Amino acid sequence: MKESDVSISPMSHGFLYGVGFFETFRTYNGEVFQLDAHFERLTRALTDLNMACSLTPEQLRIACRQLNELDENKDGYFRLNVYAGEEGLGLAVPQYDHVHVLLLRKELHVSRGTEKLAYRIEVPRNSEETTYRHKSFNFLNNVKARQQLNSLATEEGILINREGYVVEGVTSNVFWSKDHVIYTPSVATGLLEGTARSTVLKIASPHYEVCIGEFKEEDLHSIEEMWITNAVQELVPIKSYENKRLLGNKGPIYQHLHALYQQVVYKGENEK
Missing domain, CATH: 3.20.10.10 (D-amino Acid Aminotransferase, subunit A, domain 2)
Structure with a gap:
């Protein structure tokens, strides 16, 4: 999706109260480095806040490949966001059964050895x-x-x-x-x-x-x-x-x- 086509509700608890988690990572030769470690850390956070998310590591791997393909199969910098849905004003939410997933990619710039x-x-x-x-x-x-x-x-x-x-x-x-x-x-x-x-x-x-x-x-x-x-x-x-x-x-x-x-x-x- 183009950035201009993405819509995030103002009633999302991700927007209203910062209820959300993210992971930043990159690919090497098209593959996400330490995918399992990133997913484990994300899952721990989601579990702690009672947020239900059906995303799997394999789905994430495929999505990253698709985004890289749109940039001539170059490796990319990624940010995965998982945030709470449209629960509206107020904090009386014992658990979040509806969450949103947003995967962002940008061009990768890494200068090794730069001090x-x-x-x-x-x-x-x-x-x-x-x-x-x-x-x-x-x-x-x-x-x-x-x-x-x-x-x-x-x-x-x-x-x-x-x-x-x-x-x-x-x-x-x-x-x-x-x-x-x-x-x-x-x-x-x-x-x-x-x-x-x-x-x-x-x-x-x-x-x-x-x-x-x-x-x-x-x-x-x-x-x-x-x-x-x-x-x-x-x-x-x-x-x-x-x-x-x-x-x-x-x-x-x-x-x-x-x-x-x-x-x-x-x-x-x-x-x-």
């Missing part, structure tokens, strides 16, 4: 929507954080929770290293468990000591390397944090993990 600058975001990371973080339509905290940056193409903001612990980036998970040890925040900080984060943890553990925990922001002032991850941009090296120079794309751990990540992507090991 970013990272800065601390002053607005604190808000707490989880329920007992854990969902990838929900309630993105106001991220939008406010994004307003502190000039451009997400060249910068990333690091969010800190109210207890002073490092959580994640505006649109990413964050890793750093010191003395050949890799560090990354735990889910206890309130982060969203990214699919790329899970892959990096898996490929890093056989080669490095990996510490997952709660780390104060001041811990970032003595690190050597930092990189961020998300499903579309993969691993992005950070060349400075709060104007302190880091190794960026010359970091040996970043380079090693990025190479391992590419092996996973192109050898299909994500399906194992």
Whole structure:
């Protein structure tokens, strides 16, 4: 459908109250990377909010292929949205039996090895929507954080929770290293468990000591390397944090993990 032909009711609880969840991902050689992981995270959120959705992974796979075919079979950037139906004003909805699914695709732009600058975001990371973080339509905290940056193409903001612990980036998970040890925040900080984060943890553990925990922001002032991850941009090296120079794309751990990540992507090991 053309964008101009899509109609979303103003009585949708997705519009009125932000009752909805989304997944962002990309294809490699026409296939959705980590499709099962994305679907599992989405299903967990839908179950938590009592939202019934009949979409299957295979239906999603086919739809992504069809959209790619409309752009000369090029790989694409996708956003899958599942949102509550037209329940009208009021919150007295014990469950959502009628939901809508909207799949968006745009041209994919990935510049591997491009470095970013990272800065601390002053607005604190808000707490989880329920007992854990969902990838929900309630993105106001991220939008406010994004307003502190000039451009997400060249910068990333690091969010800190109210207890002073490092959580994640505006649109990413964050890793750093010191003395050949890799560090990354735990889910206890309130982060969203990214699919790329899970892959990096898996490929890093056989080669490095990996510490997952709660780390104060001041811990970032003595690190050597930092990189961020998300499903579309993969691993992005950070060349400075709060104007302190880091190794960026010359970091040996970043380079090693990025190479391992590419092996996973192109050898299909994500399906194992």
